[in-house]
Amino acid sequence: MTSANAYPYLNPDLSLEERVADLVSRLTLDEKIEQMCQYQAEIPRLNIQAYKHGTEGAHGVAWLGEATVFPQNTGLACTWDPELMRQIGSVIGDEARVYYQKDPKINGLTIWAPTVDMERDPRWGRTEEAYGEDPYLTGRLTTELVKGMQGDDPFYFKTVATLKHFYANNNEVDRGSASVSIDPRNKREYYLKAFEPTFKEGGAASMMTAYNGINGVPCNVNPEINDIVKGEWGMKGFVVGDAGDVLGTVNDHHYVESYAEAVARSVKNGIDSITDDQDISFRALRDALEQGHLTEADLDHALQNTFRVRFRLGEFDPAERNPYAHVEESKLCAEDHAKLSKQAALEGVVLLKNTGILPLRKEIGSVAVIGPMANEAHTDWYSGTPKYRITPLEGIISQLNEGRVRYCDGSDRIRIRSLKTGKYVVVGNEEQGHGLTAAEPSPEKAAIFRRTDWGWGSETLREDTSGKFVTENEEGFLSATAEEARGWFVKEVFQIQDQEEGLSGITNWQGVPVAIGGDRELRVNGSTEKVESRFAIEVVSDGIAEAVEAARASEAAIVFAGNIPFINGKETIDRMDITLPSAQQQLIQAVMEANPNTIVVLVGSYPFAVNWEQEHVPAILYTSHAGPELGAAAAEVLFGEYNPAGRLAMTWYRSQDQLPDIMDYDIIKGKRTYQYFEGEVLYPFGHGLSYTEFEYSGIHLSRPIITKEDELVVSITITNSGSLAGEEVVQLYVHADQSRVPRPLKTLSGFKRLSIVPGASETIEFKLSTADLSYWDVTRERYVMESGTYTIMAGSSSKDIKASVVITAEGEEVPPRSLTSPVKAENYDDYEGVYLDECIEGGSSVRTREESGWIAFWDVELGEQDRGVLKARVSCMDPGAEIEVRLDEAAGQLAGRSLVPPTGGTQAWTTLEIPLEGINGRHSVYLLLKGSILISKIHLE
Numbered sequence: 001m002t003s004a005n006a007y008p009y010l011n012p013d014l015s016l017e018e019r020v021a022d023l024v025s026r027l028t029l030d031e032k033i034e035q036m037c038q039y040q041a042e043i044p045r046l047n048i049q050a051y052k053h054g055t056e057g058a059h060g061v062a063w064l065g066e067a068t069v070f071p072q073n074t075g076l077a078c079t080w081d082p083e084l085m086r087q088i089g090s091v092i093g094d095e096a097r098v099y100y101q102k103d104p105k106i107n108g109l110t111i112w113a114p115t116v117d118m119e120r121d122p123r124w125g126r127t128e129e130a131y132g133e134d135p136y137l138t139g140r141l142t143t144e145l146v147k148g149m150q151g152d153d154p155f156y157f158k159t160v161a162t163l164k165h166f167y168a169n170n171n172e173v174d175r176g177s178a179s180v181s182i183d184p185r186n187k188r189e190y191y192l193k194a195f196e197p198t199f200k201e202g203g204a205a206s207m208m209t210a211y212n213g214i215n216g217v218p219c220n221v222n223p224e225i226n227d228i229v230k231g232e233w234g235m236k237g238f239v240v241g242d243a244g245d246v247l248g249t250v251n252d253h254h255y256v257e258s259y260a261e262a263v264a265r266s267v268k269n270g271i272d273s274i275t276d277d278q279d280i281s282f283r284a285l286r287d288a289l290e291q292g293h294l295t296e297a298d299l300d301h302a303l304q305n306t307f308r309v310r311f312r313l314g315e316f317d318p319a320e321r322n323p324y325a326h327v328e329e330s331k332l333c334a335e336d337h338a339k340l341s342k343q344a345a346l347e348g349v350v351l352l353k354n355t356g357i358l359p360l361r362k363e364i365g366s367v368a369v370i371g372p373m374a375n376e377a378h379t380d381w382y383s384g385t386p387k388y389r390i391t392p393l394e395g396i397i398s399q400l401n402e403g404r405v406r407y408c409d410g411s412d413r414i415r416i417r418s419l420k421t422g423k424y425v426v427v428g429n430e431e432q433g434h435g436l437t438a439a440e441p442s443p444e445k446a447a448i449f450r451r452t453d454w455g456w457g458s459e460t461l462r463e464d465t466s467g468k469f470v471t472e473n474e475e476g477f478l479s480a481t482a483e484e485a486r487g488w489f490v491k492e493v494f495q496i497q498d499q500e501e502g503l504s505g506i507t508n509w510q511g512v513p514v515a516i517g518g519d520r521e522l523r524v525n526g527s528t529e530k531v532e533s534r535f536a537i538e539v540v541s542d543g544i545a546e547a548v549e550a551a552r553a554s555e556a557a558i559v560f561a562g563n564i565p566f567i568n569g570k571e572t573i574d575r576m577d578i579t580l581p582s583a584q585q586q587l588i589q590a591v592m593e594a595n596p597n598t599i600v601v602l603v604g605s606y607p608f609a610v611n612w613e614q615e616h617v618p619a620i621l622y623t624s625h626a627g628p629e630l631g632a633a634a635a636e637v638l639f640g641e642y643n644p645a646g647r648l649a650m651t652w653y654r655s656q657d658q659l660p661d662i663m664d665y666d667i668i669k670g671k672r673t674y675q676y677f678e679g680e681v682l683y684p685f686g687h688g689l690s691y692t693e694f695e696y697s698g699i700h701l702s703r704p705i706i707t708k709e710d711e712l713v714v715s716i717t718i719t720n721s722g723s724l725a726g727e728e729v730v731q732l733y734v735h736a737d738q739s740r741v742p743r744p745l746k747t748l749s750g751f752k753r754l755s756i757v758p759g760a761s762e763t764i765e766f767k768l769s770t771a772d773l774s775y776w777d778v779t780r781e782r783y784v785m786e787s788g789t790y791t792i793m794a795g796s797s798s799k800d801i802k803a804s805v806v807i808t809a810e811g812e813e814v815p816p817r818s819l820t821s822p823v824k825a826e827n828y829d830d831y832e833g834v835y836l837d838e839c840i841e842g843g844s845s846v847r848t849r850e851e852s853g854w855i856a857f858w859d860v861e862l863g864e865q866d867r868g869v870l871k872a873r874v875s876c877m878d879p880g881a882e883i884e885v886r887l888d889e890a891a892g893q894l895a896g897r898s899l900v901p902p903t904g905g906t907q908a909w910t911t912l913e914i915p916l917e918g919i920n921g922r923h924s925v926y927l928l929l930k931g932s933i934l935i936s937k938i939h940l941e
Helices: 016-025 029-033 073-077 082-102 135-150 184-191 195-200 224-232 245-251 259-268 278-290 296-312 335-347 392-399 543-552 582-594 611-616 627-638
Strands: 110-112 160-166 206-209 238-240 350-354 367-370 405-408 412-418 424-427 436-440 449-453 459-463 469-472 478-482 495-500 503-507 514-516 522-524 535-541 556-562 598-603 619-623 694-701 705-707 711-720 726-736 747-756 761-769 775-777 782-784 788-795 801-810 830-832 834-838 844-848 852-863 869-876 882-887 893-899 910-915 921-930 933-940
Touching (some): 073 082, 073 335, 135 195, 238 296, 245 259, 335 627, 392 627, 449 582, 543 582, 711 726, 711 788, 711 801, 747 761
Parallel strands (some): 206 238
Antiparallel strands (some): 424 436, 514 522, 694 711, 726 747, 726 788, 788 801, 834 844, 844 933, 852 921, 869 910, 893 910
16 A cells, blocks of 8 residues: 555655646545535545635735734735735734634635726725726736735745636626626726736736626636636636636526536636535535536536636745745734835825815924824725724824813714613613613613714714714614624614604614614614604714814814725725715714814725815825724824825716716726726825925937837836925826727836935836737737837826926827628627627627617728628527618618527527628728627627
């Protein structure tokens, strides 16, 4: 009998592929099935330990206990500091290793981070999790984060980064069932751009697919996982489905009819590990094998991908060979990690506006610290557990002293009284579980609650003495016991609805009334007994009035506004608007009227439309929920100990009226993001001010002409012309001065964060390649750099351009299109009233959205001879459907028309022949689709 130690896969001197193949070959079929899910089973006979894929680590190790917490990802993006991201990634890797050493069966080393999704819409509920709206910025930051997480050893991984969510995942509305329409240019130039460098340069060894579908195909069965990620980009690790989405192929997308087919299609299209109910998934895998949907070789291929990663994590090798085999436990929450967290919090602060009021003088006599975010340091769903928290109030007190600081959160204090009995609500003692009971006849003995309105019908109540949130337990009873308003279901959220003067109804997070039962306890009314559900809300103190009083009595007022990460915008919930809650707007306006020396600090997970504040308030700062050092960082910036240099990673719009529908993913035609948006914004992408001034001069090119497969250097000199040391984030943008297709107004192609002392200058260089000037040519399905001129711009933001220079590109001319060989319908140049759907014959099809639509193919060479027939591959369910062929515009010359016969199903394809008349020369060709039609290819004969 062979000793386990003699198995070839345990020999670290063999090649990785030999070892992986040998191990997988030794598994029985049942063992292979049991290795296909998130929790991989232990196999003692082969020295395979139990292993779990998926430790949360978005901005620090999460859900395992105390760990270093960094700012939210949207705040990390504002640092524009790739080197900082590499260091943060290394800390995440170290601390994940410490937890792995504690319990390797549960605390795995494959980390579900970073989120690389493009944030083309600020209403997305998960905006806090990603890195902004630009693929170049996102790609640079996440690539370095991945490098830090995975380490720099040529073979062993410290941890493995799992990029999420592939791809076009930027809405929570019906996210598990929706399909988004992505044409080839949007896909190649935008949605895939951020993922590409994290694989090709960063070497990311894992990826998670998105819940949504793309062009009618759920992401977990998208052939692009194999074709692009594992093929073009050479990814050598494993791909995991998001929680529940493989079975969701049946339950949510209704794409296939059985779990067996769902797991089979997922595995064949590149899913290597399933994050679903394991018992159901195991049964589905067995059924798929029995029914012939899967072969054992398919499982082998997937398992080789997952075990390839486990080998490189060092699981099967002697510890002395692996530099990451033992990380000192002292690394967990280490002091240098806390310093890095603070550095990230500081670097992410963005100075949005400053008329000169900032920085505040340390000698200031008094400051009013006001607002619902002033004494908070919130975590979010994917946060770790911080060892400590410094709130803005605490940070400001440390800068001055408590005697010079007046604090008011701006919330009303209220008493709640039963209308029926007249008795007031009190909070029980510890033995009573701090439950809420309408039992006190005296208002003086009633419980006082802080009532905070977060907008859009969401309010919280906090017992004033303990500061605990009122929440709902599993039985529906209310108690003042929650430290935070948080959770997958946020049971600390209530609606207090005025019914008539002085009377209110209270409903819970689900809209179910809160009532008083016979036992006088407040609970959600899920019973059939007669209950009282009307209350009198008595205001004990007016929060805004108190804030105004504090502001008037102080030399300056600082209002901390923003959001709780679990309310009105989070995973599963998109924002209803991009403004601040109206209660916070009223608070800011009242404080500003009371004290013109008012500063607003926005602490939030996403952009806000603060138009009034921008017009009236002297200074505005933005920070994300920046972890335990939030308050220290905010205070140091306010009082000038740190000169802010954060830059926005997203456009801040003036109103959501400037945005298309959230489900419109076409950033080109929809004119989304700084690349295409032509209107006036509140703050542009890349915006951020400083307490000093910088001048740009001497922009130079290493040569004025760039050719194919070429590279040139752009240099520029930056001078600190102010009186304070500071950091500037130099941003390089490019613009095509002419093109066959609509090109971005500008595209970020380089950036550098640099520190300069007063009076000093620094010359920096950017490399510019043909890839920076190229776009995806749908006529030939490849990138192309067109011949012509391009403007190269350098500045402090996408709008604040300080210097520019024009270069000449000796590229290529895009030839006229030819339709004489089959052309994919999705490779149109323009469209109206259509979207992209699946074609089961391969690729995507164009489908009419309502009654009609059109697609256009520009600059088609039709030749000198009249063309007789246009053949179209179509599918149709509409007996009255029709296709027209027109020239040069949608209402142009009619060249042909044909009825489209019903084919018996939306994926029942036939070839339609459309007779043509007088079609020759060089024209744009428009296909008008009338009725419910799908079209996948066209071909002229």
